[in-house]
Amino acid sequence: MRFLDQPPRYLFFTGKGGVGKTSLACATAIRLAGLGRKVLLVSTDPASNVAQVFEQEIGNRVTPIEAVAGLFALEIDPQAAAQAYRDRIVGPVRGVLPDDVVRGIEEQLSGACTTEIAAFDEFTGLLTDSQLTDGFEHVVFDTAPTGHTIRLLQLPAAWSGFLANNAEGASCLGPLAGLQKQREQYSAAVAALADAARTRLVLVARAQASTLREVARTHAELAAIGLSRQFLVINGVLSDDDAARADGLAAAVLRRERDALAALPEPLRGLPTDYVPLMPFNLVGLAALRSLLGTAGAQPCDSPDDERAPAVHGLPNLAGLVDGIAADGHGLVMLMGKGGVGKTTLAAAIAVELAHRGFPVHLTTSDPAAHLAETLEGSLGNLTVSRIDPQVETERYRRHVLETSGKDLDAHGRAMLEEDLRSPCTEEIAVFQAFSRVIREAGNRFVVMDTAPTGHTLLLLDATGAYHKEIARHMDKSGITHFTTPMMQLQDPQQTKVLIVTLAETTPVLEAASLQADLRRAGIEPWAWVINNSLAAARTDAPVLHRRAAQEWPQIEIVRERHARRVALVPVQADEPVGVARLLALAAGGANGQTSKEGIDVGSV
Structure with a gap:
């Protein structure tokens, strides 16, 4: 090497x-x-x-x-x-x-x-x-x-x-x-x-x-x-x-x-x-x-146990989840999880399918490494696409502050305000405000958000929680009892559905379970889990892929039995799911996918 x-x-x-x-x-x-x-x-x-x-x-x-x-x-x-x-x-x-x-x-x-x-x-x-x-x-x-x-x-x-x-x-x-x-x-x-x-x-x-x-x-x-x-x-x-x-x-x-x-x-x-x-x-x-790195031979691995296959193949595909999401007619759908598990592709597939069904949909991302445009490779009626770009949002926030708080300042005061707005902390405030704007749109349309990898998303939610506490404190002092903050909307299952995305591998499942625990501590209950890019749900006889598929069974069962109230299994696709047509096929269970349209609950946690 x-x-x-x-x-x-x-x-x-x-x-x-x-x-x-x-x-x-x-x-x-x-x-x-x-x-x-x-x-x-x-x-x-x-x-x-x-x-x-x-x-x-x-x-x-x-x-x-x-x-x-x-x-x-x-x-x-x-x-x-x-x-x-x-x-x-x-x-x-x-x-x-x-x-x-x-x-x-x-x-x-x-x-x-x-x-x-x-x-x-x-x-x-x-x-x-x-x-x-x-x-x-x-x-x-x-x-x-x-x-x-x-x-x-x-x-x-x-x-x-x-x-x-x-x-x-x-x-x-x-x-x-x-x-x-x-x-x-x-x-x-x-x-x-x-x-x-x-x-x-x-x-x-x-x-x-x-x-x-x-x-x-x-x-x-x-x-x-x-x-x-x-x-x-x-x-x-x-x-x-x-x-x-x-x-x-x-x-x-x-x-x-x-x-x-x-x-x-x-x-x-x-x-x-x-x-x-x-x-x-x-x-x-x-x-x-x-x-x-080649310092020892490959580990032995058991072959897949065909008797365990029906239990896994009985899980619904992504279409079952989309049916449940569509039933509400509008709302915020947030996909969260470790980087590299396919959140962007799944967010795009869900958004495209909802738009295809005639719902107005806003697909957005808070991921600094976003590539939604590359995944979509086209446009679709009823679908708008955006990105919460930290640089753009920070500049927008700076201009707004200077035009409002800074408009009546003298030259010295304005210069001090401009210096303060150069702080990197300004980005946090600006991104949070953009996030809050997107959340508000979910009252009359679907908003599907592809979030940044887990740690970054939790930082964003931390900002949301801090804002909620600050607003609640001020409202309490003012005697106002009826108000809504972004965190309250995230905590309301009628308004927000959080989908945790993982792979059927040990570390991604452990990290997804840790994320779920963090969300629950914040009062946010995940609506479903999605196990993405599953070899166990696909058909392959290639030795390396076959052996990797064998190791997915225990992780899929752990998700079903210990973690997820509702779960979907998405198979590895023969063709990369890029472009509207392939995303629609992925959402509908096409390509290597199963054809079940029934969403199922797999037990409470």
Whole structure:
């Protein structure tokens, strides 16, 4: 593997959700530890699953991996990082400053932006503070999905400019006067990432056209901030052999992958590139991880148990869920889940099917790495499509504030307001306002939202919950008892249906269950689960795909029996579901899909 040749101290894996960054990062860390080196594996993903991969508890502390000598791991916990950050900022002034001033600082530190900044603060510390990583020969970073990572990496420049011009102000970072040290730390972190002698950036992708286009955008965005020395790993490539070519589904997958690689975006063609084959087993556990990079043989795997097939094939397809959604005539439909599970495709299929049935539909996304237009490849009557673009919404919000709050200010006051609006925290407010506007539309039409990967979505919901508490507090003081906030609408099952999307694999199911628990703590009850891209629901005799299908049965049963009141099973499609016609076929159970139109409840949880 070229990306493993003479590796520097820091290895940084990034890419779209679901492409295998965690598996490759873990396998790399194991390989380096096997060479006798002391290695620290760090996850910066808000929805980290490193603990599940190694089958042991890790958490927000440096923890030895029990089965691998010399390997340690750390999962940066955004919430724990935010609380530690708040304690560090507020602690020294509590009891010194007036209570109302302290409360004001705490309010500024309560938003989702502070959570993100605090986690980034820990990440940059690992890159720049030698004491934190003292004794480790290699530090391997498993990052959050692409959009989240790029946003974090752009923060040093954004905050540097803001701190330089607004040192007397305050923000979600706290009082800015004492933050010059962090400004220097953030700049030093980007310098470390840009130094090829210290850091290797590994872009991870799959042999899929949309994924390769996205990783090309990532390449350009990283290069724009000086991180131009990159490696490319194309993961999960199906082996081209006689057995695969003789199977209808496998042959279609081979053809799609070949076409995608032949059309590799030009910016990626000059990168050192490795290809990692699709494994016939889930990449959980030490033996599987060692197999990924060829240091051990493939794991044995049982053949599918045909007696278990009827129970799985009895599950409804996506059409059964659409029938239930359509019955209400309008409402908000939110698809949530881990990156890479197919939320965008399923959101587009549901929206297209509802529009095809004559309902007015607004399909939108809050995903920074959105590719709805590429999935639709066309238009349809009754369907409008939008994206909550952070940059566009931030600029809209800035203009609105300047035209309203700033219209009567003198030159000095307006200049101070403009400086304050350059804060990256402004983006959080702007995106939340756009999200709230979209929610309101669901009162007279269907709004189908393709959300960002799990961790990012929870940050957005956190902002929604904070807004709800603030409004409720003001209304209570005013004596107003009847009001509606976005959070109240999300909590109302008559107005909002949350669909959790997963794959029939161990880690995605665990993460989906964790997401469901978080939503329930926020008073939001998921309406249904969708198990996407199922090989068990398709027909294949290709050995690798057949063996992977065998491992889906237990996960499908876990979803049915433990987690989901209502569930749909969507098979892998022979043809990539791009374009209105194929999306309609997917929603209606076409292609490899089943034909059942009956939505079924599978028991309460």
